[in-house]
Amino acid sequence: MNKTLFTTLCVLLASCSGEHQPTNTGVFMLVDxxxxxxxxxxxxxxxxxxxxxxLDATDSFAIARIDTGSFSEKDIVAKVSFDDRPSxxxxxxxxFVQQVSEFVENANPSPYTDITGGLLQAVEFLNxxxxxxxxxxxxxxxxxxxxxGYVRDIDVELGGFxxxxxxxxxxxxxxxxxxxxxxxxxxWQGRVEKTGGQWRVINDLDGLEGLL
Amino acid sequence: MSFMLSxxxxxxxxxxxxxxxxxxxxxxxxxxxxxxxxxxxxALHRSFKVASKAVTRSxxxxxxxNRDVLLAAGREAKERIIEREFDRINETVRKDLANYSSxxxxxxxxxxxxxxxxxEAVDVPPDPPGWTKAVEAxxxxxxxxxxxxxxxxxxxIHKSLQKAHKDAMSAYHEASAKRHHLLRRMRxxxxxxxxxxxxxxxxxxxxxxxxxxxxxxxxxxxxxxxxRDRAMSILSSSSLVNFFVSAFVLAIAIGGATINFSLIARxxxxxxGGTSLIGGFRTADIAALVIIMVEISMGLFxxxxxxxxxxxxxxxxxxxxxxxxxxxxxFSILFLLASVxxxxxxxxxxxxxxxxxxxxxxxxxxxATATGEYMWITTAAQMGMGFILPFxxxxxxxxxxxxxxxxxxxxxxxxxxxxxxxxxxLRLLGSVFLYLxxxxxxxxxxxxxxxxxxxxxxxxxxxxxxxxxxx
Numbered sequence: 001m002n003k004t005l006f007t008t009l010c011v012l013l014a015s016c017s018g019e020h021q022p023t024n025t026g027v028f029m030l031v032d033x034x035x036x037x038x039x040x041x042x043x044x045x046x047x048x049x050x051x052x053x054x055l056d057a058t059d060s061f062a063i064a065r066i067d068t069g070s071f072s073e074k075d076i077v078a079k080v081s082f083d084d085r086p087s088x089x090x091x092x093x094x095x096f097v098q099q100v101s102e103f104v105e106n107a108n109p110s111p112y113t114d115i116t117g118g119l120l121q122a123v124e125f126l127n128x129x130x131x132x133x134x135x136x137x138x139x140x141x142x143x144x145x146x147x148x149g150y151v152r153d154i155d156v157e158l159g160g161f162x163x164x165x166x167x168x169x170x171x172x173x174x175x176x177x178x179x180x181x182x183x184x185x186x187x188w189q190g191r192v193e194k195t196g197g198q199w200r201v202i203n204d205l206d207g208l209e210g211l212l
Numbered sequence: 213m214s215f216m217l218s219x220x221x222x223x224x225x226x227x228x229x230x231x232x233x234x235x236x237x238x239x240x241x242x243x244x245x246x247x248x249x250x251x252x253x254x255a256l257h258r259s260f261k262v263a264s265k266a267v268t269r270s271x272x273x274x275x276x277x278n279r280d281v282l283l284a285a286g287r288e289a290k291e292r293i294i295e296r297e298f299d300r301i302n303e304t305v306r307k308d309l310a311n312y313s314s315x316x317x318x319x320x321x322x323x324x325x326x327x328x329x330x331x332e333a334v335d336v337p338p339d340p341p342g343w344t345k346a347v348e349a350x351x352x353x354x355x356x357x358x359x360x361x362x363x364x365x366x367x368x369i370h371k372s373l374q375k376a377h378k379d380a381m382s383a384y385h386e387a388s389a390k391r392h393h394l395l396r397r398m399r400x401x402x403x404x405x406x407x408x409x410x411x412x413x414x415x416x417x418x419x420x421x422x423x424x425x426x427x428x429x430x431x432x433x434x435x436x437x438x439x440r441d442r443a444m445s446i447l448s449s450s451s452l453v454n455f456f457v458s459a460f461v462l463a464i465a466i467g468g469a470t471i472n473f474s475l476i477a478r479x480x481x482x483x484x485g486g487t488s489l490i491g492g493f494r495t496a497d498i499a500a501l502v503i504i505m506v507e508i509s510m511g512l513f514x515x516x517x518x519x520x521x522x523x524x525x526x527x528x529x530x531x532x533x534x535x536x537x538x539x540x541x542x543f544s545i546l547f548l549l550a551s552v553x554x555x556x557x558x559x560x561x562x563x564x565x566x567x568x569x570x571x572x573x574x575x576x577x578x579x580a581t582a583t584g585e586y587m588w589i590t591t592a593a594q595m596g597m598g599f600i601l602p603f604x605x606x607x608x609x610x611x612x613x614x615x616x617x618x619x620x621x622x623x624x625x626x627x628x629x630x631x632x633x634x635x636x637x638l639r640l641l642g643s644v645f646l647y648l649x650x651x652x653x654x655x656x657x658x659x660x661x662x663x664x665x666x667x668x669x670x671x672x673x674x675x676x677x678x679x680x681x682x683x
Contacts, residue, residue: 024487049574049575049576050574052574053571053574053575056486056487057481057485057486057487058487084481084485084486084487084488085481085482085485085486086478086481086482086486086563086566086567087482087562087563087566089486090566090567090569090570093570093573093574094570094573097573097574
């Protein structure tokens with residue numbers, strides 16, 4: 001009898017103390033604000049709202065702009081780690097939407113586009129949060145344009161990350177030579193998959209169901 | 213195979229030779245083979261028979277135990293019914309016979325009053341004197357013969373007498389009126405007596421009908437005590453009925469508990485967090501379940517303290533003072549938990565509105581955040597359910613007790629049926645093996661038909677020779 005009790009207690013304690021893998025989700029969204037792409041920012045807001053509706057307690061979400069030098073905390077527009085309580089989560093979501101709306105209204109176009117810097121920032125943020133699923137959303141045309149002196153020839157470690165390129169618009173030059181567009185996509189896919197990440201492109205924003 | 217067919221230069225001859233050899237060998241060992249088959253078949257038959265007997269014995273023991281359990285449960289239930297009937301009789305007697313002395317006094321007083329009034333009513337006033345007719349005759353006579361003086365005197369006498377008669381008549385009327393008044397005064401006393409007697413009659417009738425019921429219960433109790441077959445069959449069928457009815461009610465109660473759970477599980481996340489897990493289950497769900505379980509436990513204790521159920525004899529045996537205290541404590545806890553549930557149900561509605569508003573905001577539907585005019589109805593309904601369901605779950609104790617009690621006998625009955633089937637199967641299997649042995653012997657003899665036929669012929673011939681010799 002005592003033995004059975006002891007064994008049951010041990011099993012219960014083991015099940016309680018066992019390390020659980022986190023199942024929460026971390027999302028970092030990079031929003032391109034360079035040149036004419038600023039005009040697309042309303043679509044970014046739509047995606048942000050959708051993403052917020054998909055996130056729940058203990059998940060993390062951050063929005064950062066892509067500008068001349070994106071590897072900086074200053075470029076993070078809004079960030080949140082959702083509370084454990086449902087009422088607090090709803091409150092945090094409302095505040096987040098407010099911050100994003102302000103950002104959308106006051107967004108200024110930047111002269112250069114540092115996507116790699118933003119990616120590094122996203123990896124750093126999500127690794128720090130330690131979420132179970134890590135997703136980086138890149139809302140950009142993926143045309144990187146670095147200012148002179150910025151070094152971005154770095155392999156970003158993306159093992160365990162899913163990188164989703166959203167609304168990758170075609171540039172005027174892409175229309176003349178579509179190989180440029182395809183080449184850009186291939187280059188980014190190669191960079192992501194080379195370091196163990198998963199790559200996806202979603203251009204149809206009406207079909208966001210599979211985003212998260 | 214080729215070796216076997218090559219023992220002679222002709223394969224057919226080889227085959228024939230082999231057949232003859234095999235048949236001969238089989239014929240030679242026929243007796244031993246038959247004995248072996250017989251022994252094996254009988255051994256299996258006996259083993260299965262023994263096993264069947266063992267199972268039958270166990271079945272009988274189980275049936276006996278089940279019978280004891282059934283009788284004990286029936287006896288206890290009957291004792292409880294009889295006890296309650298006696299309680300009711302006691303109550304009736306206490307209520308009605310406790311007032312018997314005052315009733316008796318009231319009846320006696322009423323009767324005394326009636327008697328007195330009756331006595332007074334029988335005093336008849338005297339008739340007017342009988343000689344007035346004679347005076348009337350004298351008066352008439354004196355008028356006719358002309359003696360005026362005498363006539364006057366007689367006329368005066370007549371007048372006086374008329375007056376006396378009138379007075380007597382008025383006294384008579386007065387006495388009659390008084391008598392009628394007395395008789396009228398007796399009427400409420402008669403009615404009172406009648407009412408009191410009716411009430412007593414009703415009580416006596418009720419006692420009589422209760423005594424008939426007690427007689428019937430006592431007869432059934434006697435049947436149970438003497439373990440008569442009639443009582444057994446009644447108890448078995450009622451046990452099965454109780455089992456199914458209580459299982460049905462428990463299923464309904466489980467439905468109620470599930471609704472209760474869904475009412476409080478969501479807002480529980482506000483208290484204990486929405487994502488923490490214990491053993492793979494959400495802590496909020498476990499907390500909600502624990503609250504419901506505590507409510508059911510409190511309900512059980514309350515029912516036990518009220519002596520409605522008897523699942524815990526310790527509670528039933530507590531002194532009345534402690535028991536009453538326990539009733540109040542369990543009821544208070546239950547009331548508090550019901551209030552907490554009502555609060556949680558309200559919280560659930562608030563959270564739902566909050567979530568809907570946030571979803572609408574995220575969809576960009578600003579107007580959709582406004583709440584409906586009649587939303588308070590659902591809120592009130594949820595709060596009401598949250599408050600009432602814990603009290604409704606209290607009554608689970610009654611079907612639970614019946615279920616637990618009837619389960620013992622139902623499980624016993626199922627066990628008996630299974631054992632009976634097993635015993636029958638084993639007996640059947642034993643017989644199958646017995647006849648299989650006989651069949652195997654026949655199959656063994658099938659290829660040996662030639663030597664057996666020859667043997668039969670030889671035996672007959674020998675018998676014939678023996679008979680001829682004896683003749």
